[in-house]
Structure formats: structure tokens, C-alpha cells
Amino acid sequence: MKIDAVTAVAEARVILVSDTHLSTSAPQAQANWDAVLSYVAACAPDLVIHLGDLSLDGAGHAADLRHGRAQLDRLPVAWHAVPGNHDIGDNPWPGAPAGIAVDAGRQQRWLDIVGADHWSITAGGWVFLAVNAQLVGSGLAAEDAQWSWLDEQAGRYRGREPIALITHKPVAAPGPELAAAPPHRFWPASARGRLARLFGGTPPALVMSGHVHQYRLLRLDGADHLWVPTTWAVLPDQVQPAWGVKRCGIVSLTLTAGTLAGQKLIEPDGIEQHTITVDLPDPYRRHGLAGYLPDELGCLGHRAVRRGEQPGLHREVVPHARPPGVRHVHPGRRSAGRQQPGVRRKQFVSPGLDQQRR
Numbered sequence: 413m414k415i416d417a418v419t420a421v422a423e424a425r426v427i428l429v430s431d432t433h434l435s436t437s438a439p440q441a442q443a444n445w446d447a448v449l450s451y452v453a454a455c456a457p458d459l460v461i462h463l464g465d466l467s468l469d470g471a472g473h474a475a476d477l478r479h480g481r482a483q484l485d486r487l488p489v490a491w492h493a494v495p496g497n498h499d500i501g502d503n504p505w506p507g508a509p510a511g512i513a514v515d516a517g518r519q520q521r522w523l524d525i526v527g528a529d530h531w532s533i534t535a536g537g538w539v540f541l542a543v544n545a546q547l548v549g550s551g552l553a554a555e556d557a558q559w560s561w562l563d564e565q566a567g568r569y570r571g572r573e574p575i576a577l578i579t580h581k582p583v584a585a586p587g588p589e590l591a592a593a594p595p596h597r598f599w600p601a602s603a604r605g606r607l608a609r610l611f612g613g614t615p616p617a618l619v620m621s622g623h624v625h626q627y628r629l630l631r632l633d634g635a636d637h638l639w640v641p642t643t644w645a646v647l648p649d650q651v652q653p654a655w656g657v658k659r660c661g662i663v664s665l666t667l668t669a670g671t672l673a674g675q676k677l678i679e680p681d682g683i684e685q686h687t688i689t690v691d692l693p694d695p696y697r698r699h700g701l702a703g704y705l706p707d708e709l710g711c712l713g714h715r716a717v718r719r720g721e722q723p724g725l726h727r728e729v730v731p732h733a734r735p736p737g738v739r740h741v742h743p744g745r746r747s748a749g750r751q752q753p754g755v756r757r758k759q760f761v762s763p764g765l766d767q768q769r770r
């Protein structure tokens with residue numbers, strides 16, 4: 413069910429999903445998506461938002477995008493989506509492999525198959541401004557149009573309702589982390605500055621992103637930055653450090669009267685925990701895309717990782733009666749609000765999250 417009009421909901425429960433990497437050639441991704449669908453059907457949120465990398469390789473194959481769109485249409489509730497680098501190509505950066513960048517044709521393919529790549533809605537007293545992060549720094553006409561739209565939207569809502577920014581790539585992180593990051597993990601630096609100026613020094617209260625395949629919540633410069641994990645597979649520690657929680661899952665947001673009443677990581681019943689190259693092969697190498705890969709996935713084709721090498725994080729699993737569709741939940745920093753009936757809170761606080769609060 414796709415909705416195109418602005419909707420207004422006084423209280424809302426929103427499910428955030430990201431990095432599904434769907435394709436007819438990705439059976440593990442499909443199985444985990446099916447688990448997400450069952451959870452959504454059981455819990456009936458008001459809205460599902462997909463934060464990008466819907467497809468395994470929509471940038472290269474329209475069939476993957478069409479498959480991703482068909483999977484979104486299986487959701488029994490309204491949905492919105494923004495594209496990721498694997499859907500339409502990446503932000504260009506100096507030295508990037510040839511052919512990986514977003515272009516007008518790839519962006520148009522998203523518009524034709526999936527729908528709008530930037531949009532705004534209101535829900536739970538919040539204004540959600542969703543942008544196509546892959547356009548940033550591209551120089552395409554569509555990037556100029558999007559900046560103009562975002563400027564108009566920020567001016568309209570700034571100081572009135574809390575603003576939540578939705579973007580495939582994260583915008584910010586602590587300074588040393590930003591400085592050490594590869595150029596394709598975050599928004600380009602120049603665009604980060606432009607974004608800050610656009611909001612007039614008052615950043616969006618909440619910035620939600622995907623891309624890194626980790627769940628994380630950190631507060632920076634007056635804003636909460638929420639990283640939505642992958643539903644497909646995480647990356648081994650040898651390839652990507654753990655800043656948050658490396659688990660396959662989704663995030664539930666509860667929004668009430670302009671406040672974020674709660675957010676939590678959920679692992680729907682049936683979702684499998686995959687680590688790329690440990691539990692499943694690197695599909696991009698199989699697709700002949702080694703060297704193409706625009707995020708940490710790009711490292712995988714060149715590294716040998718054996719099962720058992722990843723240290724991982726301790727997980728406490730306690731047998732518990734629960735409703736169909738829910739396996740367990742990681743409480744987030746603001747999780748003191750309404751608890752979903754039948755959803756059990758885990759008994760530990762993620763070490764990654766705890767560290768980020770300091």
C-alpha cells in the first residue's frame with residue numbers, strides 16, 4: 413500500500429526498516445523480509461518507512477528494483493521509502509570506482525518503479541522530511557531541486573513542529589569517527605555543512621538513517637541520530653567496526669504529540685542473523701561487482717573471513733511467552749514509553765549504545 417499524500421496522525425507507531433537488499437537471487441534476504449512482513453501484519457503499525465538499499469543491485473538491474481517494489485507492496489500498511497546507494501548508485505567521491513555514481517537515469521528508474529525519492533509527511537506530531545541522500549554531491553539537476561525543496565520545507569516547519577530527517581546515509585558522528593571514515597559512509601562533508609546552514613543552526617530533532625547495517629542511537633549537537641539496522645546481514649568485525657549493535661532487525665518508533673515516546677530494536681520472529689561471508693557469500697562478488705561496492709561491503713570480496721572469527725556481542729536469550737511475529741526487543745534510550753503488548757524487553761543495555769551516551 414503506497415501513500416502519496418501528506419498524512420496527519422496525532423499518535424503514531426512507525427516501523428523503520430532498512431538495507432533489505434532484496435532480489436530474486438537473494439533467498440536469505442527474502443526469508444528475513446518475510447519475517448518482517450509477518451511482524452508488521454501482527455503488530456499493525458500506522459506506517460512503515462524504508463530507509464534505502466531496498467534492492468540488492470537496483471542500480472545495475474531494474475529487475476531488482478521491481479522486485480523490491482513488489483515486496484513493499486506486500487506490506488499490509490502504508491509505506492514510504494527513500495533510495496540507497498545499491499538502489500540508484502552512490503554519491504561521487506574522488507577516486508571512486510568507475511560506474512558506481514548515481515546518475516539521472518538511475519534516479520529516474522527509482523521514480524518510475526518505486527516512487528518519490530524525497531517527501532514529507534506528518535505523524536505523531538512530527539514532520540518527517542525524507543531526502544534522497546544519494547543525490548548529495550552529484551551535481552545533478554535533481555540535487556538542486558531537492559535542496560530547494562528541503563529549504564522550503566525547513567522554512568515552513570522550523571520552530572513549529574519537531575522535524576525528523578530521513579536519509580539513507582548517516583549525516584554525522586563524533587569528530588574522530590567522521591575523520592576516520594571512508595568517504596562513502598556519511599554524507600559528504602560539504603553537504604553536511606549546507607544541511608546545517610539550511611536549518612539555521614537548529615538541527616532536526618531526530619535524524620534517521622540506514623546504510624551501515626548497525627543499530628545505534630547517539631546524541632550530537634542537540635539531535636538524536638538513530639541508525640536503523642539491516643534486515644539482511646551484518647558485516648564482520650574484520651571489515652567494519654561495531655559502533656552500535658550488529659543485529660538484523662527493525663526499529664519501532666512511538667510518536668506522541670510531538671515527542672519521541674519510545675524507540676527500540678526488534679528482531680521479528682523468524683529473522684535469521686546473517687553475517688556476510690560468514691553465513692552467506694558476498695553476493696556482490698558473485699554478481700561480478702567486486703570493486704563496485706560503495707560501502708563497507710566493498711571490502712568483503714578481498715578478505716577471507718572464517719566462521720567463528722567474529723567476536724560479536726553477548727546476547728541473553730531467555731525463554732519467554734510471546735505473540736507470533738515477535739522474537740525479542742532491544743530497548744533504546746527513550747524506551748520508557750508505551751511497551752508493545754507481548755514484547756519482551758531484553759535484560760541488558762547494549763555496550764555500544766551505552767558508550768555512545770558518554
Ligand SMILES: [Fe+2]
Binds near residue numbers: 622624
Ligand atoms: Fe547503503
